Amino acid sequence: MLPVEVSGLVVAYDGVRAVDGLDLSVSAGDSVALVGRNGAGKSTTMRVLAGLVPASHGTVHVGGVDARRDPTGARWKVGYCPDTGGLIPRATPWEHLQLAASIRGMPPGWESRASELLDRFDLTDAADRVTAGFSHGMGRRTSVVLAAFHEPEVLLLDEPFDGVDPLGVEATMQVVAEARLRGAAVLISTHLLQLATQATSEVLVLTRGRLAAAAPADELAGDVGQQRYRALLT
């Protein structure tokens, strides 16, 4: 079974279908991008995979675990960066990492991995400041650190590049590449097509909660890819 397998996924809020019969899969060591207009169902799909939102219909397997039947089991497999926020306002990044280490029962020694990640994302100086005072970009970078910290089987990054400076983008790209190298499946949801094509091997275009098109990342790269993408959206 693939690390991410979704079939006929439907998520409805008050009768409105945010996701409407979506199928997707991500192989081990592969990375896939979800793109599309606002309200296309990208973030909702990511939330279902992260075990945050229950699916209304369909099957969802994450790391071989049925996320509908065993959401907690699925959460052991994922590392998730939500599309906005994602941080406890009056806790520091270090305290977030401590909480994650406690909940995941990580053995002693996690501190060196945490320090290395914070350093890579230029967050060492901010590691002991509460996140409420962070800029948007700092918040995004911290969220990526938290998602990647425990080296998950499935890495879910929702808008990881939004408002992030070039060095932060570079660090995120490195995290994605490392995850793929160790055999993790990576799913990235973003509005930034060019960065999506650099970070992934396949791009899925969503419209109105459905899969509108799927293409190899290099086919949607550059100006020609941009024009093709625009045509798919309209």
Add this chain to the structure above:
Amino acid sequence: MSTGQQRGQLRPLMRLRWQMVRSRRKQVLLVVVALAVAVLALGFLSAVSQASLRFGQLDLRTQALVAYPAALLLFLVVATLAPFLAGGAIELIPPAQLSAFPVAARTRFVLSLLLMPLNITWTLQVILLAALVVVGVGGTAQLAPLAGVTLAFVLAGTVVGQSLAWLGTTVRQTRPGRLATNLAAGALAVLVLTRANQETLFNLGDLTIFIPILDVGLSPIGLRWVAAVLALGLAAVLAGALGIRAVAWNQRLATETQGRHEGSRMGRRPQPGSELWAHVVVLSRSVWRSLPLRRGMVMLVALPVLVAAVTELQWTQIVVMPALVAAGAALLFGVNSTALLGGGAAWLGSLPYRPTSFVTAVAVVVATVIGGAATATTVGVAAFAPSSPTTAEAVALVAAGLSSAAWMTATAVRQSIRRPFQADLRGNRDTPAPPGVMAGYSLRLAGAAGVLGLLLAATAQLQAVRAAAVVGTIVLMMALARLALSVRAWRRPEVRSRVFMTVAFG
């Protein structure tokens, strides 16, 4: 910005807030509740008036008029303290959500005045004043003049109180202001503590400044009455001008103050030994690092102690305290405790946490804050009691502390799960839920606290030791059962999803 433009902001903001009420059904419910409260208040006043007329008790009328000046003083205290405790005012819409709009200081000040009826303590004081007027002079020619002058006093007092609260809150946002107000508070505390048990700081003689108002109100409407009403109106206008300036100053300082607190470096502590403890630590720090929550806790404990120091409360009165303080502490954040997670709820919801450990941690943190506030207040108040308690009074006090802390904790956890809201709890005036919802919570929790407190006070009065223990145990058991139901509800994934999604994304 022109005055016309500033005036034009009021209506669109109120319309926006009304539209933010999510469903038509809720809008209708709000109107029905507001009308019901108004009808109940008028019905109460009418019943009081009829009763006083029917029984024709001259003593009762005289007593009402004697109490009137004290009620005016109490109203002024409440009109100032209530908005001060709310960090300046109740906000119609959280300032952070309006940061992109040039909302004028005048608009915010007027809105804060219009929202005063949502403060239950203020509303109860107004009803008390109205009741004293109808009992005192109902059915006589003095009703119109006294009601008129009382209304003018209420308006002026509210504007003065609101302005002082905005000014006090703003002054405390500056370093010298904080120093000055801390010194003043310290001096007041020393004064109270050194003079306690020797003589009361205030006596009825201090109320003589309010007697002329009663005097004018009991006279026929004439030049003196008009002059008094105009003077109160002028006081309101001057206080209003001061208040608007204070709001403008506050708007300039707000961002700077918030940034200073949030830029501080926190010390690293050892990793918590268990998942439950890890949740407890994060949630507790979220409480104590929040400016409005810290300030609320200090006020909640300090004010009753100061009141006790100057009024020599009896044990039967002290027994009522723990429940009232517990209700106040629950209102600080407990009724929407998962909001402490903010946007982090989306991240936490993706971790393989054990649901029961999280909800237990919430209950532990809420219970600690509520129990801590109730205990600190009770100990502080008891220190000024004129004598040692009897066995019945001591049992009633312990029963009140334990049962009210448990009941308020259970209620807070239940509401946190049933009705979550996205709430920052960063700014001075941030509340865990919207103003209307908070008014409803205040009424419910204060009602429960009042009933429980009075019941246990009655057992203390009657020296009924066993009855106090039985009441306390029954309420404690009911609270534990309620808490167990909340834990069961939290085990359902769809419930956790709804709470975390609401808290994180609104």
